[in-house]
Amino acid sequence: MSLNNILTVGLVQQTCSDNQKANLTDSIAGIKRAAEQGAKLVLLQELHTGLYFCQEENDNNFELAETIPGPTTEKLASLAAELGIVIVCSVFEKRAPGMYHNTAVVLETDGTIAGKYRKMHIPDDPGFQEKFYFTPGDLGFVPVQTSVANLGVLICWDQWFPEAARIMALAGADILLYPTAIGWDPADNDDAKANQLGAWQTVQRAHAITNGLPVMCCNRVGFESSPTDASTGIQFWGSSFIAGQQGEILIQASHKDKKVLVTDIDLDRTDKIRRVWPYLRDRRVDEYQALSKRFNKN
Numbered sequence: 001m002s003l004n005n006i007l008t009v010g011l012v013q014q015t016c017s018d019n020q021k022a023n024l025t026d027s028i029a030g031i032k033r034a035a036e037q038g039a040k041l042v043l044l045q046e047l048h049t050g051l052y053f054c055q056e057e058n059d060n061n062f063e064l065a066e067t068i069p070g071p072t073t074e075k076l077a078s079l080a081a082e083l084g085i086v087i088v089c090s091v092f093e094k095r096a097p098g099m100y101h102n103t104a105v106v107l108e109t110d111g112t113i114a115g116k117y118r119k120m121h122i123p124d125d126p127g128f129q130e131k132f133y134f135t136p137g138d139l140g141f142v143p144v145q146t147s148v149a150n151l152g153v154l155i156c157w158d159q160w161f162p163e164a165a166r167i168m169a170l171a172g173a174d175i176l177l178y179p180t181a182i183g184w185d186p187a188d189n190d191d192a193k194a195n196q197l198g199a200w201q202t203v204q205r206a207h208a209i210t211n212g213l214p215v216m217c218c219n220r221v222g223f224e225s226s227p228t229d230a231s232t233g234i235q236f237w238g239s240s241f242i243a244g245q246q247g248e249i250l251i252q253a254s255h256k257d258k259k260v261l262v263t264d265i266d267l268d269r270t271d272k273i274r275r276v277w278p279y280l281r282d283r284r285v286d287e288y289q290a291l292s293k294r295f296n297k298n
Helices: 020-036 059-064 071-083 156-160 162-170 190-211 269-276
Strands: 006-013 041-044 086-096 099-107 113-118 150-153 175-180 215-219 221-224 234-237 241-243 249-252 259-266
Touching: 006 020, 006 215, 020 041, 020 071, 020 259, 041 175, 041 215, 071 086, 071 099, 086 150, 086 175, 099 150, 150 162, 156 162, 156 175, 156 190, 162 175, 162 190, 175 190, 190 215, 190 234, 190 241, 241 259, 249 259
Parallel strands: 006 041, 041 086, 150 175, 175 215
Antiparallel strands: 006 259, 086 099, 099 113, 215 241, 221 234, 241 249
């Protein structure tokens, strides 16, 4: 990657239905719009080819999984090569019989798979019953090297953990990327919704600040009803955004509509920011052993 690098990047925030082909077509249309605006790196949201099936535990949903390479990655790989851009997509991966992952795949400008990341932190909450479906990732927090930048790809629930962002930064990531599927319980009041959205954005902006790295977060949008009577469904809050190295919002989508976001990020600014906000320099690595424990009081 050359110095003095201003990288044009894009996000595709979309709604999803139970029509996998239509969802992928929508993703492709968004990627093309971003590329037309100059984007050389495009991030898609978590599990963008279908509904968020983790609202329930249903073993029939395992039929939605696919291999890597597979139909989704092959189609998007062809598009990456056609447009000459890097695409980060999201796949419900069938790795082996009985073993499935929530996986982000990075496709290079020539259509090859540059690398992948398997979601490490797996939630198990009402409406987000992912532990039933996803084996925790085993690829570590390792940036994927591409022709445009080293990409620190993490997925949704990972975004709440500063350790994951830090390790990606220490391993040489140039950008932190978070494909995401998060939203409100429609029964929550306005104050609760505002607090949740604010916390979600604040924690990711904090990763940008404390690591001196730009952050890209692409979240789905729209209401998806619950397949059971356990809840009323999820109102995915969109609000996808790109932040600079000091957490400043460069561009952001609304919480209501589909949107393609495109903006420039200055990768060289990381060095400039870290010179005057030297968090990495001043880390007391000799005193952090307690972080390797689950809890430090009996």
